Amino acid sequence: MRLTTRRRTATAAFTSAALVAMAGVGALLAVPAQAATGCKVEYKVTNQWPSGFGGDVVVTNLGDAVSSWKLGWSFGAGQQITQAWGGTATQSGAAVTISNAGWNGSLSTGATAQVGFNASWSGSNPVPTSFTLNGVTCTGGTTNPTSNPTTPPPTSNPTTPPPTSNPTTPPATGLVGWASQNGGTSGGGSAAATTVTSSSALVSAASGTGAAVVRVSGTISCSGMLAIGSNKTILGASGAKIVGCGLNIKNAKNVIVRNLTFDDWDDDAINVETSTNVWIDRNTFFTGYDGSVDTKRASDYVTISWNHFDGQDKNSLVGHSDDNGSQDRGKLRVTYHHNWFDGTNQRNPRVRFGNPVHVFNNLYSSVGSYGVASTMEAGVLVEGNYFENTDDTFHLGEGSSPAGSLVARNNHFVGSSAGQTGGSVKSIPYAYSLDTASSVKSIVSSGAGAR
CATH class of the missing domain: 2.160.20.10 (Single-stranded right-handed beta-helix, Pectin lyase-like)
Known part of the structure; x- marks a missing residue:
């Protein structure tokens, strides 16, 4: 019998694109003092039923390599996370924090981490309008604390999205069926x-x-x-x-x-x-x-x-x-x-x-x-x-x-x-x-x- 797993490193497929929010996020956890920082977030509702819904969040590191991260947002209509995978979720009132799992804390430049969750809702289910990483509001690009404002920008476009999958993270799809x-x-x-x-x-x-x-x-x-x-x-x-x-x-x-x-x-x-x-x-x-x-x-x-x-x-x-x-x-x-x-x-x-x-x-x-x-x-x-x-x-x-x-x-x-x-x-x-x-x-x- 085979005792090894055949592994694939391909982009995970989302089941539906009911709701999507895109944003860049500045400042990543454990970033050196002089590192360029930046991130983009994709939030997607994958499935929704009368009392709950499933969601995916993809975090893309647009800055220097980091060793760990925390993503935050606030729900606007009383939604409550009941389960998460690919990260640890905590919620206080409307405020949600997702901390990286053990396998996806390290993100090189251009790498992504993907997490999924199930949550409850009642009445309405609006998409969060703002995201933070370690308390820093989304900026939509990268910043470098040591750069001179007159320094020419890099030749690459920092806002160009890299591939949207992390091969070490299981594809996160909400509960259906x-x-x-x-x-x-x-x-x-x-x-x-x-x-x-x-x-x-x-x-x-x-x-x-x-x-x-x-x-x-x-x-x-x-x-x-x-x-x-x-x-x-x-x-x-x-x-x-x-x-x-x-x-x-x-x-x-x-x-x-x-x-x-x-x-x-x-x-x-x-x-x-x-x-x-x-x-x-x-x-x-x-x-x-x-x-x-x-x-x-x-x-x-x-x-x-x-x-x-x-x-x-x-x-x-x-x-x-x-x-x-x-x-x-x-x-x-x-x-x-x-x-x-x-x-x-x-x-x-x-x-x-x-x-x-x-x-x-x-x-x-x-x-x-x-x-x-x-x-x-x-x-x-x-x-x-x-x-x-x-x-x-x-x-x-x-x-x-x-x-x-x-x-x-x-x-x-x-x-x-x-x-x-x-x-x-x-x-x-x-x-x-x-x-x-x-x-x-x-x-x-x-x-x-x-x-």
């Missing part, structure tokens, strides 16, 4: 992170129901399934791996798993069982014994997003048995979006009972047996996906399981043909932005997976 319902999914929220380097420390930090952020560092080698309690964020540091075992999210609520690489698991990589409000986001899955991510036994309100599934056979199951309808009917509502099914063989996903299960803006590359199967009373909406070199893209029924319902629309096919559809699917209750299907290959291949 079923996990945004039923009160939303915030995991450990703003709890201080506990760093773990062993399976025993991970299980200890992730136990119980108290809010906790557990940061996995390095490679954890283990066996079996590691129990994850409620109100937890399991977050991988750059390059973090779990090898030989998996995470068991059982009888839990409000759990996030992000930025981890899984390989050679001896059961499932992630098992979601009798659990609600679970968000599996921006992970890489190589190959192991059983499912990469399986959702079963009345689990509900699950979003599986921006993951790279690489080569697994029985990849991702929704509903484990045709005989479990008494427990599963009305549950198993799962959203799959912006995942890369890369040479996987089957179950991408295979669905029982869940209705609606929403499969949108995913990339299917050289999938072997089949892409999506709707079986046993399921209702699956397949839309805006990119299918490439995949003979059986989607169909009804599988094995001994009878046909469910499947509606397909706005998909893009390259070396693939449209699959089997039939029946009707319940309506999607949440807001989402659909990327053009023909663009999904470039968006997902550059943005999916752990960093």
Whole structure:
């Protein structure tokens, strides 16, 4: 089995551009006394629903290299940040401060750091109009305290935007899909992170129901399934791996798993069982014994997003048995979006009972047996996906399981043909932005997976 992660350094894709604010920011933290300073900020609302929204902030260093930073702004209508990634968020009244994470504090000239957040809103959601870095208001360019006003300006244009991605920062997209319902999914929220380097420390930090952020560092080698309690964020540091075992999210609520690489698991990589409000986001899955991510036994309100599934056979199951309808009917509502099914063989996903299960803006590359199967009373909406070199893209029924319902629309096919559809699917209750299907290959291949 492979024990190394294939890394990509491409620009992360935003899901929508509902609201955007651009500004230059002067003065960066830990800048030498005589250093030229300057910064530009892009603020974007990526998704919005009746009680909350997701946002991205990209900070570009236009001045000299720095070792750490703090970004500030004020919300104008009572918005409150509930969760952040790529940085640590604090809020006092309207004032928000984002401090760099451990992996993105150092910014060379032209480098960027990207953070994401979820927040609540009511009534209106205006974009912040002013940003600061270490208390200094945005200036829109660079300054040099030692320069003579008569000195000619540099030959390069300091306000020209550099590339808008930091290869060491996971792409930050707001929560979309079923996990945004039923009160939303915030995991450990703003709890201080506990760093773990062993399976025993991970299980200890992730136990119980108290809010906790557990940061996995390095490679954890283990066996079996590691129990994850409620109100937890399991977050991988750059390059973090779990090898030989998996995470068991059982009888839990409000759990996030992000930025981890899984390989050679001896059961499932992630098992979601009798659990609600679970968000599996921006992970890489190589190959192991059983499912990469399986959702079963009345689990509900699950979003599986921006993951790279690489080569697994029985990849991702929704509903484990045709005989479990008494427990599963009305549950198993799962959203799959912006995942890369890369040479996987089957179950991408295979669905029982869940209705609606929403499969949108995913990339299917050289999938072997089949892409999506709707079986046993399921209702699956397949839309805006990119299918490439995949003979059986989607169909009804599988094995001994009878046909469910499947509606397909706005998909893009390259070396693939449209699959089997039939029946009707319940309506999607949440807001989402659909990327053009023909663009999904470039968006997902550059943005999916752990960093």
